[in-house]
Amino acid sequence: MTYEMKMREAHDDGRAEGRAEGRAEGLLVAIRNLMAAQYLTALEAMDILALPEDTKKTLLPQI
Numbered sequence: 001m002t003y004e005m006k007m008r009e010a011h012d013d014g015r016a017e018g019r020a021e022g023r024a025e026g027l028l029v030a031i032r033n034l035m036a037a038q039y040l041t042a043l044e045a046m047d048i049l050a051l052p053e054d055t056k057k058t059l060l061p062q063i
Helices: 003-038 042-048 053-062
Strands: none
Touching: 003 042, 003 053, 042 053
16 A cells, blocks of 8 residues: 555545544534423433434433
8 A cells, every 4th residue: 555545545534533523513413402492301302313322322421
């Protein structure tokens, strides 16, 4: 693997990681907004958003 290929791979990995973090942050904002506007618990808001259980477990400590 050439240096250029390694750099491209690292760049692509960084972009993918950034996108994942952005999606998680967006979900947290959506959850908090639902909680505030509808007086819901975090789990109720996550249920409304139809989040998978593994995502709920990941996001719950961040709320």
